[in-house]
Amino acid sequence: MYDITSQESFAHVRYWLDCLRESGPDGVVILLLGNKMDCEEERQVPIEAGQQLAQELGISFGECSAALGHNILEPVVNLARALKMQEDRLKDSLVEVTPKRPQKRAECCF
Structure with missing residues (x-):
């Protein structure tokens, strides 16, 4: 999230994203939000600049007002959908392993 009234805040987005990508797992779902x-x-930051950056980085984008609660639901719902799709892809790639049942030993005597 960056502050649309601060060019400096917007300039730090790439750094924050690099930090996320370095320390987080591969394929982490990211949403870029311009606040205020x-x-x-x-x-100070045109909406087109945020849209262009998000497109370059391959991430979702939106603008909102946390103070007024405007346009928060749609980006968060889109984020939740992206997370669900990622979860479904991960589940499809899993291989289910079932433990072998121990074999009964033959009961015999010598």
Whole structure:
């Protein structure tokens, strides 16, 4: 998440993403959100810049206002869908292993 009223905040997105990709698992689902869309008169980062960066990085994008609760549901639902799709892909790639039942020993005497 970056602050649309701060060019500096937006400039740090690539660094944060690099940190996530270095320390997180491969294929982690990421959503880029521009916050403070309620402060349009103070905007320093155009929506097109956020969209372009997200497209370059291959991640989802949205803008929201955490203070007012605007446009938070849709990006979070999209994130949840992406996580569910990732979970389904992972489940499909798993191989189920069933333990062997111990064989009964023949009861005999010598």
